Amino acid sequence: MSAKYILISTYPLKNGVDFNDIKSIPRIQGSKQFYLSEELDTEEIVELRAYNDLYEICKDEELLESDFKSFSPYLSGDICREIVKFVEAPIPNKNVLPGTRYMQLRHVEVPPEKYEAYRAWRAETIFKVVHDNKENIASFESYHSLISGHPGVMFVSAFDVDKDVYVEAFTNERYKKIIREADNYITDSNGGLYTRIYRAINH
Secondary structure, X not given: OXXXXXXXXXXXXXXXXXXXXXXOOOOOOOOOOEEEEOOOOOOEEEEEEEEOOHHHHHHHHHHHHHHHHHOHHXXXXXXXXXXXXXXXXXXXXXXXXXXXXXXXXXXXXXXXXXXXHHHHHHHHOHHHHHHHOHHHOOEEEEEEEEEOOOOOEEEEEEEOOOHHHHHHOOOOHHHHHHHHHHOOOOOOOOOOEEEEEEEEXXX
């Protein structure tokens, strides 16, 4: 049931913003698609919105424009948005979007000429690690940027287990070797690869 298209909206937060104030924003109340960054170096929240057709986004134009005003007291910069398109799911989602306690976004930028080789490589490396740890992962989906200022592959991983349990498979020696191999495919090893874990605001 993976969404064909996902609109990822990133809201950069001012330092010291009161989390309870953020939760009081009407758009956030009751939504399961808002997540707060758990990374020490990123103060931000993200929202995922699912679409089966790009024309559906037009229906949300007024809503998305209103975010600029309703979130403005809490933002350190403008809202960043990108649209990604579904490619495949090593662990399919039972729902169109994550509804778990945690979510991880994993971004990789690959030169077009290396993309097919990269997909073959990740099927034998990254996806095998994912399958081997499926008891700790609710879903793991692969998307690719359709409209983005930061293009590339986007993995959307959802999980409910403790973060330490989830990340172990992606930080051990087996995965460190995979990360080293990934340099053969990544456009820029500094900006072409990042991972960020988010915690659901309303879970």
